[in-house]
Amino acid sequence: MRRLTPLVLAFGILLTLVAAGPALASSYRYWSFWDGSAGQWAYASLGPSMARPADGSAWGFRFAVSKDAGDEAARPRAAADFGAVCGATPAAEGKKRVAVVVDFGLPADAPSGEEPPQDAPRTACAQIAPDATAAEALAAVAKPLRYNSAALLCAVSGYPKQGCGEPLAEGPGTASSPATATASGPADGRDSASPAGSGPSAGLLVGIAAVAALAAAALWQSRRRRTR
Incomplete structure (x- = not known):
């Protein structure tokens, strides 16, 4: 029975860590950034201060609660349709036109x-300089904007008044509508799709537990050889 103790202990660690995994996971409430250049929304690979939209493109911003960056349910609820937004806006020399979609999300x-x-969702056609960024396009049609010290986009058109990418505890009262927000503002080009502070994933915890189990098994084998 004594020989089995390390394995039993390791298995107990494994079960404890796996059970703790979901409890450590968090959802976040924040603004996400979406590229609609291809006519469909795709989670942007760059933050708005780094992305330089082409003339005739569409870009979207969505406020929601989400656990995963790029969650499809958190896409802007308006179509990524440049013509529908900018069709009535004539081209101007020395300017590019960018369709901007701002989705303030659900009451939940x-x-x-x-x-x-x-x-x-609110739509507007931004007319901006040829080298302007998506952040500048948003500022042209949806002021006031608010960023935090880490350049996370916190508010569009003054919404929300407070908070910025805060984690939400999982539970029956947690809003289920996902959101993905972009953390890139004019200060730098960082794009924090997942706000800082999220706990380790269940997969990581399982890996740690597996290493602990292997170490315990090796210790047991070593002791077994010494007793022979």
Whole structure:
């Protein structure tokens, strides 16, 4: 029975860590950034201060609660349709036109005491300099914007009034509508799709437990050889 103790202990560690994995996971409430250049929304690979939209492209911003960056359910609810947004805006010399979609999300995703400014997504055609960024396109049509010290986009058109990418505890009252926000502002080009502070994944915990189990098994084998 004594020989089995290390293995039993390791198996106990494994079960404990795996059980703890979901409890450590968090959802986040934040603004996400989407590239609609191909006519469909795709989670942007660059932050808005680094992305330089081409003339005739569409870019979207969505406020929601999500656990995973790029969650499809958190895409802007308006189509990535440049023509629908900018079709009535004539081209101007020395300017490019960019369709901007701002989706303030669902009431369930709003911070306590706040409501989205409007139910439907807002669309606007930004006319900006040829080398302007997506952040500049957003600023042209949806001020005021708010960023935190880490250049995370915290508010669009003043919404929300407070908070910035805060983690939300999992539980029955947690909003289920996912969101992906982009953490890139004019200060730098960082794009933090997953806000800092998330706990280790269940896969990582399982890996740690597996290493612990192997170490315990090796110790048991070593002791067994010495007793022969």
